[in-house]
Amino acid sequence: MPKSTVNFNFNQQAIAQLTAPWRIGVFIVMLAAAWLPFLVPLSLAIADANLRSIVVMGILFLIFLVLLIFWSHWCYQTPLSLKAYGVYGLGWNRRQGVELLRGLGLGFSFTFGLFIIQGLLGWAVLAPAGDRLWTIIMQGSLTGLGVALAEELFFRGWLLKELEQGYGNKTSLASNAIIFAVLHFLKPLGEVIRTLPQFPALVLLGLSLGITKRRHGDRLGHSIGLHGGMVWAYYIVNVGQLVTYTEKMPAWVTGIDRNPLSGVMGIAGLCLLLWLVNQGEKPWLKRLGF
Structure with missing residues (x-):
């Protein structure tokens, strides 16, 4: 023994x-x-x-x-x-809960806002909600939080922590975002080429989520909420078939596979999101949910 x-x-x-x-x-x-x-x-x-x-x-x-x-x-x-x-960065306390809810609202508003902008530009038509909308909303919330919890604990929790043990803050953050994007691109070559605009979007999202965690005292609550809110909004619109594209703009502009984060418009929005989360502690940002 x-x-x-x-x-x-x-x-x-x-x-x-x-x-x-x-x-x-x-x-x-x-x-x-x-x-x-x-x-x-x-x-x-x-x-x-x-x-x-x-x-x-x-x-x-x-x-x-x-x-x-x-x-x-x-x-x-x-x-x-x-x-x-x-x-x-995963804890069970009131502060984490508040940050999760703020992130959830921000992520949901960000993604849903992209759909609304596309509608205002005439690139998409917002369809009336069906009878199953509330069921889809509930399913989407569970799906969004489940996906976000798993991915954030793995990428911004464990993986980022391990990278930080051997590299500086900037190198570990950039490496984490690139690994996050690469692992989401493990698919046939034809699909990689077809969905290529998703790659820079995933890198920008990974950077934003990593910075968000650091800005909130290395806690994962806000990152989980932000990520989950984005998935939630996309789930509602996609599964609920709330948007029909007018084909006035190609998919690489509006978003591959009807995902607004995976096109030029989404990349521009994620650049803005990255800039905002990198601004540090400012009262006006907190009021917006950052």
Whole structure:
């Protein structure tokens, strides 16, 4: 028993002393090794593609949450409890809740505002809401918050923290945004080319979310809200079929796949968002939800 304990402690120290790229690599390998035993049988057992994706990705996130507690304990000496998430900016307190709600309102307004501007310019026609609108609104809120929680805890929580251990603030922030965009572009070459305007948009979004976290004391609440609000608004408009494009402008201007963030207009809006979140603590920005 003593020998086993010594080896376990040695492994903890060895992981903590690795350089940032090696630590990131070790974590990903451990995550994949724990996930694969579930991925293969479930992929064979579940025929419906949407249900299969939800189940296997849900299990991946649960494994990530558990592994993160141990990783924080090994690398940052936190207790083996939910408090470990605090290292990555995720806490359970009133301040985080308020920041999450402010970010949610900002992200929702930003994305929905792009659709409204397109309507005013004559690029799109806003359709009347159907009978299922309230159901779609509720589904969209859960989808938006779920996606945002998972992606922000991974990218702006764990990954950004690891990058900061080996690089300066600017390098780690830029690297984080580029990795965020690249991982969203793991798809067939034809799709990469077709959706290319999405790449700079994702980089700008990654930078904005990273700066937002730092501006709020390295807490994730506002970043989760901002990201979730954007997904929520897009879900409502897309699933509810609230917008019909007039084809007066090409999709690379209005947004690839009806997503206003994935076109020239969205890129311009994200540039403005990045500039605003980079302005620091200003009263007028706080009143706008920043």
